[in-house]
Amino acid sequence: MREIIAISWRNVWRNPLRSGVVITSIALGIWAGLFSISFSYGLNEQRTRNAIENVVSNLQIHHPSFPIDRDMRYTIAGTDTLMSYLDTAKNVRSFTARALLNGMASSSRGGNGVIITGINPEKERRVTKLHNQLKEGSYLGESFKNQVVIGQKLADKMGVRLRSKIVLTFQSSDGTIIAGAFRVAGIYASASSIFDELNVFVNQDDLFNLLDSEPLYHEIAALVHNDDQTEALVAELNLAFPLNKTESWRDISPELGYADEVMVLFLYLFLTVIMSALAFGIVNTMMMAVLERRRELGMLMAIGMNKGHLFSMIMIETIFLAAVGGPIGIGLAYGSISYFHERGIDLSLWAEGLSNYGIDPVVYNVIPSSFYLNIGLMVIATAFLSALYPARKALKLNPNEAIRSI
Amino acid sequence: MIARLAWRNIWRNKRRSLITMASVLFAVFFAVFLRSMQIGTYDNMIDNVVGAFSGHIQVHQKGYWEEQIIDKVMPQDSALLADIEQLDGVRNVHERLQNFALGAHGPLTKGVLVAGIQPDKEEHMLGLRKQLVAGTMIMEDEHGVLLSEGAATYLGIKPGDSLVLLSQGYHGASATGLYPVRGIVKLQSPLLNNNTVFMPLTTAQWFFATGESVTAMVVEIENNTTTEEVAQYLQAAVDTADQYEVMDWKMMMPELVQAIEADSTGGRLMLFILYMIITFGIFGTVLMMTAERTREFGILLSIGMKRGQLAASLFLETLFLAANGIVAGAVGVFPVVLYFNYYPLRFSGDAQAAFEEFGFEPILPASLDPTITLTHGSIILLISAILALYPAYKIWRIKPVDALHS
Numbered sequence: 001m002r003e004i005i006a007i008s009w010r011n012v013w014r015n016p017l018r019s020g021v022v023i024t025s026i027a028l029g030i031w032a033g034l035f036s037i038s039f040s041y042g043l044n045e046q047r048t049r050n051a052i053e054n055v056v057s058n059l060q061i062h063h064p065s066f067p068i069d070r071d072m073r074y075t076i077a078g079t080d081t082l083m084s085y086l087d088t089a090k091n092v093r094s095f096t097a098r099a100l101l102n103g104m105a106s107s108s109r110g111g112n113g114v115i116i117t118g119i120n121p122e123k124e125r126r127v128t129k130l131h132n133q134l135k136e137g138s139y140l141g142e143s144f145k146n147q148v149v150i151g152q153k154l155a156d157k158m159g160v161r162l163r164s165k166i167v168l169t170f171q172s173s174d175g176t177i178i179a180g181a182f183r184v185a186g187i188y189a190s191a192s193s194i195f196d197e198l199n200v201f202v203n204q205d206d207l208f209n210l211l212d213s214e215p216l217y218h219e220i221a222a223l224v225h226n227d228d229q230t231e232a233l234v235a236e237l238n239l240a241f242p243l244n245k246t247e248s249w250r251d252i253s254p255e256l257g258y259a260d261e262v263m264v265l266f267l268y269l270f271l272t273v274i275m276s277a278l279a280f281g282i283v284n285t286m287m288m289a290v291l292e293r294r295r296e297l298g299m300l301m302a303i304g305m306n307k308g309h310l311f312s313m314i315m316i317e318t319i320f321l322a323a324v325g326g327p328i329g330i331g332l333a334y335g336s337i338s339y340f341h342e343r344g345i346d347l348s349l350w351a352e353g354l355s356n357y358g359i360d361p362v363v364y365n366v367i368p369s370s371f372y373l374n375i376g377l378m379v380i381a382t383a384f385l386s387a388l389y390p391a392r393k394a395l396k397l398n399p400n401e402a403i404r405s406i
Numbered sequence: 407m408i409a410r411l412a413w414r415n416i417w418r419n420k421r422r423s424l425i426t427m428a429s430v431l432f433a434v435f436f437a438v439f440l441r442s443m444q445i446g447t448y449d450n451m452i453d454n455v456v457g458a459f460s461g462h463i464q465v466h467q468k469g470y471w472e473e474q475i476i477d478k479v480m481p482q483d484s485a486l487l488a489d490i491e492q493l494d495g496v497r498n499v500h501e502r503l504q505n506f507a508l509g510a511h512g513p514l515t516k517g518v519l520v521a522g523i524q525p526d527k528e529e530h531m532l533g534l535r536k537q538l539v540a541g542t543m544i545m546e547d548e549h550g551v552l553l554s555e556g557a558a559t560y561l562g563i564k565p566g567d568s569l570v571l572l573s574q575g576y577h578g579a580s581a582t583g584l585y586p587v588r589g590i591v592k593l594q595s596p597l598l599n600n601n602t603v604f605m606p607l608t609t610a611q612w613f614f615a616t617g618e619s620v621t622a623m624v625v626e627i628e629n630n631t632t633t634e635e636v637a638q639y640l641q642a643a644v645d646t647a648d649q650y651e652v653m654d655w656k657m658m659m660p661e662l663v664q665a666i667e668a669d670s671t672g673g674r675l676m677l678f679i680l681y682m683i684i685t686f687g688i689f690g691t692v693l694m695m696t697a698e699r700t701r702e703f704g705i706l707l708s709i710g711m712k713r714g715q716l717a718a719s720l721f722l723e724t725l726f727l728a729a730n731g732i733v734a735g736a737v738g739v740f741p742v743v744l745y746f747n748y749y750p751l752r753f754s755g756d757a758q759a760a761f762e763e764f765g766f767e768p769i770l771p772a773s774l775d776p777t778i779t780l781t782h783g784s785i786i787l788l789i790s791a792i793l794a795l796y797p798a799y800k801i802w803r804i805k806p807v808d809a810l811h812s
Contacts, residue, residue: 017693017694017697018694018697021690021693021694022690024686024690025683025686025687025690028682028683028686029683032679032680032682032683035679036675036676036679039672039675039676040672043672069560070560071514102516102517104508104517109473109475110475110506110574111506111517112506112517113506113516113517113518113601156472157473157474159473171515175513192661193660193661194597194661261755261757262753262757262761265753265757265770269440269443269751269770270440270676270680273436273439273440273680274679274680274683276432276436277432277433277436277680277683277684277687278683278687280428280429280432280687281429281683281686281687281690284425284428284429284687284690284691285690285691285694287425288422288425288691288694288695288698289694291421291422292694292698345675347671347672347675
């Protein structure tokens with residue numbers, strides 16, 4: 001066996017071109033697998049981060065009935081103590097409290113059903129990116145009363161421009177219809193035009209004035225320093241404030257988690273395709289290698305090498321090739337993933353105008369480190385399996401004929 | 407002469423040619439397969455979303471889409487309707503009258519979309535009967551409504567209760583009515599499920615005081631691939647100068663287009679990675695073939711063949727092999743794509759729930775669009791042509807004496 005291993009090792013370097021082709025195939029396969037996984041994970045993480053930073057935040061607190069009914073009666077209990085608790089909670093980066101009312105926004109063109117969000121402009125700035133999504137005008141300020149920020153889609157639909165007046169109509173808790181005139185201070189465009197059509201933002205103090213009521217809050221949204229501990233904080237808040245319901249972004253937007261699963265499914269499909277393509281590449285090259293070496297293999301058989309040895313020789317050759325190609329591929333993947341993890345891949349090369357849609361065109365690769373081992377093993381196994389057929393083919397050679405062939 | 411030589415060369419060494427062809431064959435196979443799965447998934451999304459409510463194409467009074475108010479109705483035109491209905495690829499044309507209204511029940515109100523439809527004719531498209539979760543279906547011409555599940559839950563309505571509708575009718579007429587709720591439907595799209603009220607077209611025409619007018623003719627296309635054709639035909643056939651506007655789903659739903667665009671960008675990167683593997687697979691084979699035949703080239707050159715002739719014949723030979731491989735690959739991939747078109751991959755578990763939540767069927771079907779095969783066949787032919795330059799280059803550099811001794 002010792003000799004067989006030695007012969008195999010020498011065989012690898014006897015024809016550097018052929019070995020180079022197989023080694024490169026293996027390295028390329030590992031790189032492609034790892035890189036596409038890291039890209040998909042990066043894409044997903046970006047989507048999640050966008051959703052957390054722009055829409056859902058890490059966690060939200062409501063009256064337990066509010067998420068179901070969205071009725072303005074369901075306000076958060078004990079807001080003051082809750083807010084001072086959040087002020088001192090370690091993992092909380094920032095938070096804001098909002099008043100949410102269902103209502104109607106009307107212009108001379110008619111009315112549209114909207115969600116009126118009463119925000120605290122200063123605190124909101126630290127939780128969502130509304131202030132960065134303004135296409136025109138400015139963010140809600142302190143100086144003027146009754147200002148509103150509306151979405152581009154709604155503005156187009158209602159035919160209103162900056163500084164136009166619109167009327168917001170909503171019900172107070174006793175059912176009285178209240179209407180107030182608001183001046184459009186800014187027009188925003190987020191990634192989703194459905195969101196833009198449905199959501200208008202006003203200063204919450206203006207709402208409380210119109211309602212002639214004490215501050216009432218339906219939603220508290222918070223960002224955390226470390227998302228790994230979001231669930232712990234949620235549990236802690238649910239325990240400390242049992243009258244309210246605290247939920248993490250995973251509960252609020254389960255589709256973000258689903259997207260993960262759909263991605264994994266696509267990824268498996270893709271990996272199967274890549275591995276099959278790789279397998280055929282290797283089979284082809286090894287096949288040529290075996291057939292090209294008919295004379296040599298025939299000679300070996302003629303001078304008494306038995307079939308078992310011949311078979312192991314070819315398989316061990318493949319193992320050596322994989323052993324060289326594997327680390328190269330992993331190194332290549334590690335290098336390129338680290339590079340794009342820092343720099344990001346700018347997708348605007350592939351799809352023009354992605355940023356016009358409000359989608360961040362730069363994806364930063366990420367990969368759970370366990371994949372290095374998994375994919376490495378998968379590719380080496382593929383290489384090994386691909387060598388079986390050519391090796392079998394070699395066994396079938398007739399030494400007598402093989403020696404004479406050119 | 408050279409072409410003939412190249413062609414004969416292919417069949418001189420069948421096994422080597424077959425291996426080269428196989429590498430091209432698999433390249434075509436995998437590229438077409440992967441892309442068909444991607445495109446098929448988008449087509450499925452489009453058919454699900456578009457086919458469920460808005461239709462692939464709509465014809466409105468000019469200016470309606472910009473400003474969706476009830477004054478922009480158009481008189482029913484049965485001649486035009488019949489004309490469109492008999493077009494190739496058109497399954498059905500539906501007349502609808504749509505407008506927003508305030509729905510009220512007890513102390514609760516909600517902005518709703520009132521859709522006046524012909525229940526029996528639209529059953530194939532809307533499938534309301536299948537989505538009925540309580541009560542009964544509405545009849546043609548009756549005084550009653552169907553409520554979407556989300557709106558019914560919010561307003562606390564059960565079949566048998568009455569819904570108050572308040573809106574604005576044609577030319578400022580006031581529209582108020584009390585309508586018995588016949589049934590509740592659970593619509594797939596979360597947005598529609600939250601705020602839709604269906605009533606028979608004639609009832610809606612009476613409610614909005616429009617007389618025999620509609621807001622849209624919804625064209626139901628049998629297969630999305632013909633949408634563009636039909637839309638172009640309609641653009642030319644109807645008076646778009648001042649009477650009508652013809653819009654396809656891409657114009658009506660830019661969000662869907664952008665969601666697909668964003669996803670497709672990732673898909674294209676994956677395809678790029680696959681192409682790298684494929685290119686290398688073919689290159690490996692070409693490389694081996696060239697190395698294996700060095701001796702033969704040496705002999706040909708020393709007996710007086712011109713380098714140019716030999717290089718040209720080798721270039722052509724490789725190209726012929728590639729062309730054969732591409733045709734074989736296209737033929738080979740067809741049954742597989744056909745199979746996955748009829749028996750698509752199905753999601754299960756959470757991913758299934760995610761798809762259903764967004765109103766998509768949880769499947770990954772393959773697209774049968776022949777342009778996919780054409781595109782990727784051409785790309786691979788181009789890649790092969792570039793790779794075929796390698797043996798030609800090699801011949802240019804060869805030293806006949808050394809080659810003879812190799």
